[in-house]
Amino acid sequence: xxxxxxxxxxxxxxxxxxxxxxxxxxxxxxxxxxxxxxxxxxxxxxxxxxxxxxxxxxxxxxxxxxxxxxxxxxxxxxxxxxxxxxxxxxxxxxxxxxxxxxxxxxxxxxxxxxxxxxxxxxxxx
Numbered sequence: 001x002x003x004x005x006x007x008x009x010x011x012x013x014x015x016x017x018x019x020x021x022x023x024x025x026x027x028x029x030x031x032x033x034x035x036x037x038x039x040x041x042x043x044x045x046x047x048x049x050x051x052x053x054x055x056x057x058x059x060x061x062x063x064x065x066x067x068x069x070x071x072x073x074x075x076x077x078x079x080x081x082x083x084x085x086x087x088x089x090x091x092x093x094x095x096x097x098x099x100x101x102x103x104x105x106x107x108x109x110x111x112x113x114x115x116x117x118x119x120x121x122x123x124x125x
Contacts, residue, residue: 069094
């Protein structure tokens, strides 16, 4: 993921907040500027992290994942313990949420009956 940031030097560097500032600014009601900065950080990180997994309509999908992650992060802001940088913690949540959603979508249209029928056709072990 860091290689993406290095390759894209034309991208404006996000405003830097300390971990304590992030937590303070994102508590209810969240500061709009801090929320916007975090949104941009998460979106860029997810674009990079999911580049090999999403081929079509990546911008739209990553935008949805970013919005979902922001909601989750704001809900869990009080659980941040400071063991990692705030942005690292937030990115971890965003990537986990996105990967979980991709897994759900992959299995969404698969019937359990179809899987059972496929397993019945295999010879017993």
